Amino acid sequence: MCTALGVLQGDKVVGLGYLVPTLTVVKNRLKECSQTVTVCKPLAVALQTAVNTRFSEMMEDLNAQLAAVVNPMFKLDWVDDATAPH
Numbered sequence: 001m002c003t004a005l006g007v008l009q010g011d012k013v014v015g016l017g018y019l020v021p022t023l024t025v026v027k028n029r030l031k032e033c034s035q036t037v038t039v040c041k042p043l044a045v046a047l048q049t050a051v052n053t054r055f056s057e058m059m060e061d062l063n064a065q066l067a068a069v070v071n072p073m074f075k076l077d078w079v080d081d082a083t084a085p086h
Contacts, residue, residue, distance in 0.1 A: 004025065007022050015067065017073075023055050024059075026051060027052070
């Protein structure tokens with residue numbers, strides 16, 4: 001979470017193309033944590049719910065997705081095979 005916040009709060013090199021890939025990685029890591037940890041599981045689940053609630057519209061926004069795809073740093077590396085367009 002701290003690394004993702006650092007990326008999204010970048011002063012010089014940050015744009016719309018960073019949002020969806022960063023949130024995708026955060027969501028995947030939180031999902032892994034909620035399945036493997038026991039003590040912090042409620043925190044991981046609460047963070048998952050908060051990210052999904054707050055950013056669900058941005059995750060589905062076509063402009064945000066296109067900005068991420070054309071960003072040379074990310075391209076399609078952040079897209080899961082199951083969610084990739086066919």
